[in-house]
Amino acid sequence: MSQLIKEHQWIYVVVQEPENDAQYLGQYESANDIAFIPVFLEKDHALMCLNLLVKESGKKYEVQAVMYEELVEHARSGGFQLYILAEDGTIREKIEP
Numbered sequence: 001m002s003q004l005i006k007e008h009q010w011i012y013v014v015v016q017e018p019e020n021d022a023q024y025l026g027q028y029e030s031a032n033d034i035a036f037i038p039v040f041l042e043k044d045h046a047l048m049c050l051n052l053l054v055k056e057s058g059k060k061y062e063v064q065a066v067m068y069e070e071l072v073e074h075a076r077s078g079g080f081q082l083y084i085l086a087e088d089g090t091i092r093e094k095i096e097p
Helices: 043-052 068-078
Strands: 010-016 027-029 034-039 061-067 081-085 091-095
Touching (some): 010 034, 010 068, 034 068, 043 061, 061 068, 068 081
Parallel strands (some): 034 081
Antiparallel strands (some): 027 034, 081 091
16 A cells, blocks of 8 residues: 555546557566556646656557556556556655555
8 A cells, every 4th residue: 555645546547549448557667677667646737747757659658547456456467566656757655556
């Protein structure tokens, strides 16, 4: 469970190809061999960090709200961790679902 996120809270993530084959934008931390999904507590913070994230050229990206519990299930089934990021891209909390 997260220290920063409460139960049934909306959080913000970046979605790749939101109109077609929508999927959460994951990132890879090669130093620790960890795949993670960046999570933001505020939509503005996600928009501020959008240019800091690794993305595929030619794909469309959009910030969307999602329920925390739904994202946890998705991350768990896909082998991802969740990193709550601040508006400057620094890690505020790491969550292993």
